[in-house]
Amino acid sequence: MAQKLKTQDLMEVFNKNLNEVNLKFDLNKEIISTLDKKLEQIENSSLKIEYEPLGTVILDNDKMFKEHRSELSNIFEKQISMMKVVSKKESKYQLYFYGALTILLFLCAAILSYGIDQYHEKKAAEKEVKFYSKEAFRRNEYLKENNLTEKYESWLEQKQSNQNSVN
Incomplete structure (x- = not known):
């Protein structure tokens, strides 16, 4: 043409x-x-x-590329299967990670709750000790003022001796 x-x-x-x-x-x-x-x-x-030599070149290139295409498709399939395996492993590790993180979160919350509870109990015990120490001081002062200290000590010794004999 x-x-x-x-x-x-x-x-x-x-x-x-x-x-x-x-x-x-x-x-x-x-x-x-x-x-x-x-x-x-x-x-x-x-x-x-002339288009005829161009046709033979196209056919030669097509044969050559078919071989390479099949090689590339095999490599692609292998990579896809490897990526699926790795993805499953990674998702399992991710599940373990988030599970451990959740357990740690609950553990931290429990420890924090226990710590806060112990703090409040300590404060309550300190208040109670202060109250009873003031009460004991007041009673001791009352006993000293009314000269009842000797009667109290004799009563206390009697109580302790009764408890020792029972045990």
Whole structure:
């Protein structure tokens, strides 16, 4: 199949330049006629393109690429299967991580709750100790003022001796 080469633009530019040269220089008629003949030959020339060798090149490339495509598809399938295995492992590890994190959270909350409870119990015990120490001080003062200290000590010794004999 032959295609005609379009040279109209090229010819117009060439003719324009040729007219300018002709005005500037006095060229003889033989050169101009020879150039005109060459221009006509260029306008009438055609370009022939053969597609048959291109078809064989395409077939050769297709055979070569089929081999590479099958190799690449095998590699792709292997990578996909490996990624699935790794993904399952990672999801299992992620589950373990979040499970351990949840257990640690509950453990921390329990320890914090126990610590707060112990703090409040300590404060309550301190208040109770202060109260009983003040009470004991007041009773001791009362006993001293009323000279009942000796009676109290004898009563206390009697109580302790009764408890020792029972045990």
